[in-house]
Amino acid sequence: MPVPTFPPFPDDVPTHPLLVVDYHLLKAGDKNEIDRLWEAATGLGFWYLKNHGTEEEVNALFDLGEETMELPLEEKMKYEQGDAGSSFGYKAAGANAVDASGLKDTIEFLNVAKDDALAFPKVARRSYPPNVNTKMPSVIQPFVRKSVEINMTLLGIFNDKLDLPEGTLQKLHSLEEYSGSEARIIKNPPGLSPERMAIGAHTDFGSLSFLHNRLGGLQVLPPGIEEWQYVKPLPGHAICNVGDALALLSGGTLHSNIHRVMPPPGAQNPLTRWSAVFFTRPGNSVVLRALVDQSDFIKNRVSKQPNPESFDTGVTSLEWFTRRIKNQRLKNRTGPETWLASRGTEQGRA
Ligand SMILES: O=C(O)CCC(=O)C(=O)O
Numbered sequence: 443m444p445v446p447t448f449p450p451f452p453d454d455v456p457t458h459p460l461l462v463v464d465y466h467l468l469k470a471g472d473k474n475e476i477d478r479l480w481e482a483a484t485g486l487g488f489w490y491l492k493n494h495g496t497e498e499e500v501n502a503l504f505d506l507g508e509e510t511m512e513l514p515l516e517e518k519m520k521y522e523q524g525d526a527g528s529s530f531g532y533k534a535a536g537a538n539a540v541d542a543s544g545l546k547d548t549i550e551f552l553n554v555a556k557d558d559a560l561a562f563p564k565v566a567r568r569s570y571p572p573n574v575n576t577k578m579p580s581v582i583q584p585f586v587r588k589s590v591e592i593n594m595t596l597l598g599i600f601n602d603k604l605d606l607p608e609g610t611l612q613k614l615h616s617l618e619e620y621s622g623s624e625a626r627i628i629k630n631p632p633g634l635s636p637e638r639m640a641i642g643a644h645t646d647f648g649s650l651s652f653l654h655n656r657l658g659g660l661q662v663l664p665p666g667i668e669e670w671q672y673v674k675p676l677p678g679h680a681i682c683n684v685g686d687a688l689a690l691l692s693g694g695t696l697h698s699n700i701h702r703v704m705p706p707p708g709a710q711n712p713l714t715r716w717s718a719v720f721f722t723r724p725g726n727s728v729v730l731r732a733l734v735d736q737s738d739f740i741k742n743r744v745s746k747q748p749n750p751e752s753f754d755t756g757v758t759s760l761e762w763f764t765r766r767i768k769n770q771r772l773k774n775r776t777g778p779e780t781w782l783a784s785r786g787t788e789q790g791r792a
Pocket residue numbers: 626628641646653655659660701702703716717719
């Protein structure tokens with residue numbers, strides 16, 4: 443399908459510029475580009491990535507998303523993620539809270555585990571709608587493979603910069619171990635008030651997110667700033683960000699920034715908003731603690747943090763991830779404390 447054109451992103455809303463990082467140059471080992479990535483990842487923790495070569499895979503995933511979300515709700519609900527804290531499968535609009543008051547989210551999404559994508563036609567973690575299975579080899583697998591390659595390249599660069607023994611971060615995100623890594627396709631319906639939160643303020647649970655969207659709506663709350671600012675989508679540019687797991691492993695060197703999703707602003711508001719993401723998360727057994735024993739750089743960094751003890755969570759990636767997902771679900775809500783129990787490294791900013 444040809445890529446449609448959209449009304450322009452408005453020029454009268456607060457917008458936060460991100461550094462643009464060129465994936466070709468990173469692959470070629472360009473020192474300036476590597477330094478720019480490092481600046482972005484240790485600063486806001488968000489950057490644009492160009493020349494990532496995943497355009498076709500992303501367009502195909504958007505088409506599959508449309509096809510899937512058009513299925514009757516009853517059919518989609520057969521593949522629902524459930525209330526026990528597993529992320530894989532379908533999530534209906536309104537199943538999660540967007541804030542402590544328990545206001546409902548407005549997005550529906552489908553998450554496909556990287557373990558299922560790579561094991562297909564074997565079922566590793568759970569089942570998916572038949573149309574998704576049909577497109578697993580032609581759409582999901584290619585998107586997952588390219589996303590994994592890109593995020594592993596970024597992890598390799600961070601590994602060097604953090605002075606970790608060769609391959610340390612890559613091993614903690616091994617493809618062989620089951621993990622929470624997943625591909626996600628998100629739909630937010632059109633015409634909602636620009637003030638209506640679609641996804642509440644959060645930090646991402648895992649290590650690296652590789653995000654694609656066409657319309658505005660993503661907002662960040664940069665450190666030291668009290669106003670939410672939009673991240674403008676740029677054609678052909680992915681938006682990448684650091685999540686909690688990598689922030690913890692790196693002793694806070696890499697920054698997991700709080701963000702949320704609003705309906706598209708301005709002339710884009712009447713349109714359905716789609717986004718596609720690949721989340722790279724550590725293997726399920728990885729304990730989320732700063733890698734102080736493997737890097738003096740990280741050890742030194744943690745010692746200078748106001749709360750060094752917060753960099754040893756004592757829980758595994760699976761436990762971290764399960765707690766956060768479970769407590770976002772409105773079915774599990776008892777009161778504002780449930781929302782609080784879903785929080786990550788936001789440091790009280792949400
Ligand atoms: O849709 C977006 O632009 C961002 C989605 C997001 O933050 C998430 O799924 O964690």
